Amino acid sequence: MGGQAGVQAADSLRSGGFPGSITIVADEATLPYQRPPLSKDYLVPTGHLAALPLRPASFYTDHGIDLLTGVAASTIDRHAQTVTLADGTSLPYDYLLMATGSRNRxxxxxxxxxxxxxxxxxxxxxxxxxxxxxxxxxxxxxxxxxxxxxxxxxxxxxxxxxxxxxxxxxxxxxxxxxxxxxxxxxxxxxxxxxxxxxxxxxxxxxxxxxxxxxxxxxxxxxxxxxxxxxGVGVIPNDEVAAQAGLETNNGILVDEALRTSDPRIFAIGDCASFPNSLTGSRIRLESVQNAAAHGRHAAQVILHAADNYEETPWFWSTQGSLRLPMAGIQAAGDTATVIGNPETAKFSVLCHRVGRLVAVESVNAAGDHIAARKLLTAGLGPSPEEAQAPGFSLKAHAQQASLDPA
CATH class of the missing domain: 3.50.50.60 (FAD/NAD(P)-binding domain)
Incomplete structure (x- = not known):
């Protein structure tokens, strides 16, 4: 559970004033680290291959967070509210956050x-x-x-x-x-x-x-x-949850607040299947943004400071000289409008569903991406007709909507 979601949840709990003990269980024997650079910066010929920690070692001691590395959770006893680790250690819990991630198919x-x-x-x-x-x-x-x-x-x-x-x-x-x-x-x-x-x-x-x-x-x-x-996709690590009697289906099923079928247990990050307002269905997302946002939200729910999760998802990929940030969720049948110039490798594709902006994909156009995230969150995206007008600018549209992305 020592990935982006779990570490962020622990950080948010402590910074939010949670007074109890917090334990992170991580199956790898290293400090929890960033995964996205592994397929990007680390592999280029000039790349410096060293794990970038999510937090320095001092963070855990300074914030009273117990970090157990090199050991995995094996079973959950929901009645006794304990988690048993692979080495036989039993940990009690008042709240359990399952951030078990996924594995390669x-x-x-x-x-x-x-x-x-x-x-x-x-x-x-x-x-x-x-x-x-x-x-x-x-x-x-x-x-x-x-x-x-x-x-x-x-x-x-x-x-x-x-x-x-x-x-x-x-x-x-x-x-x-x-x-x-x-x-x-x-x-x-x-x-x-x-x-x-x-x-x-x-x-x-x-x-x-x-x-x-x-x-x-x-x-x-x-x-x-x-x-x-x-690289043929991943499988959510939901076996421990299923063995504990929690509802699973291509991930651990959670409600709008990220609670599982047991209200004291949350599932966050890659392993969680959650309701999404953009798609009107359940989705499971594999991204740093989703993991971190899930971690923050689950912590806020435990602290009684939040209810439903409604973050706008965003992602990115770097392929050679091409940086591809995406905001929102596109689906088959969406209409697509291209703005910018694909010939110069600096443009965006705006996806609309029944006249509503639902996703923006950009190539080397950071300004469009930042504007898109703000517009999607506010529900103020341009109509297809506005986007198709000559000279349309997504950044200018955001500025006019008082969502200046600068």
């Missing part, structure tokens, strides 16, 4: 366990990949999501030949509008990445030393590979 195809096939989730994974990249020539990436394309960009910076296999018809299809997704397809191809869409993985081929030497797609194509990275 694995492959089950022939050859998936060969040497040279990697995933990327932890600092240890990043260290192995950086060492492997320095000697790699032919890289195959399975999955054209954020992690896959961030890694593909890093591998190109090392001079590798890079092929990305994606079962879907476009990259980042779960998160991006078709307009933005298609633009990134062209951008990566121009950067020398071979993007193979509608091409799922069949199996891996091994060499005489038991190392991967090629990936075979379902079309029958063979792609030489001395390094493979698998």
């Amino acid at each position: 694995s492959l089950s195809c022939p050859g998936a366990d060969l040497a040279g096939i990697h995933s990327l989730k932890t600092i240890t994974d990043a260290e192995r990949l950086q060492r492997a990249l320095s000697a790699a020539e032919d890289v195959v990436v399975i999955g054209a999501g954020f992690i896959g394309l961030e890694f593909a960009s890093a591998a190109k910076a090392y001079g590798c030949e890079v092929t990305v296999l994606e079962f879907a018809s476009r990259p980042m299809s779960r998160a991006l509008s078709p307009v933005m997704s298609d633009w990134f397809s062209v951008a990566h191809e121009r950067n020398g990445v071979r993007l193979r869409l509608n091409e799922g993985l069949s199996h891996f081929e091994r060499d005489n030393n038991g190392h991967v030497c090629a990936a075979h797609s379902m079309t029958g194509a063979r792609y030489t590979a001395d390094l493979v990275v698998v």
Whole structure:
């Protein structure tokens, strides 16, 4: 529970005046650290590979927070209100915040366990990949999501030949509008990445030393590979919650205040499935913003200072020279309006649903992103007709709405 959500919750509880004991249980043996740079800054040739702590070691002692590292929670006794750890330690609780995160989805195809096939989730994974990249020539990436394309960009910076296999018809299809997704397809191809869409993985081929030497797609194509990275999504860590009798379904189910079916237990961050007003349905988000905001909100609920969670979600991805911040949640069927100039790689896509602005995706346009977050939170987004007017500026619209993003 020692990720972004858990650490933020502990910080917010203590800064909010919570007088009781606070314990963070973290399964990794290091100080809780930032994960987003692992697929970005750390992997470029000039990257400095060192875990960036979420808080310095002194923070925990200074704030009276017990940090238990290198051990995981194994069972919850809701009647006794205790958590048992893998080492047998039993911890009592008045409130329990489950910030168990997620794990990488694995492959089950022939050859998936060969040497040279990697995933990327932890600092240890990043260290192995950086060492492997320095000697790699032919890289195959399975999955054209954020992690896959961030890694593909890093591998190109090392001079590798890079092929990305994606079962879907476009990259980042779960998160991006078709307009933005298609633009990134062209951008990566121009950067020398071979993007193979509608091409799922069949199996891996091994060499005489038991190392991967090629990936075979379902079309029958063979792609030489001395390094493979698998980025095919994640699975929420909700098993301990389910064993304790809490409601789960692709995550731990929570209400509008982030409480589980047990009012003394909260679920926050990647593992939580929560109601979202933008989509009108349950969602589960994997982002730093969501984790930190969940942590702050759950702390405020415990402190009786908040009720329903209604934060506007936002995300970002860095792929080579392209920075992609996103605000809101787009969905199939949304109308898309492009503002700015895609030819200069500085533009935004505004997504509307039944005339309402629901998401903004930007490339190298930080001002648009900041304005979008403010407008979405206030519900003052431009109409499709306003956005399509010649010379429309999202930043100017925010200023006129008294939401100056500067």
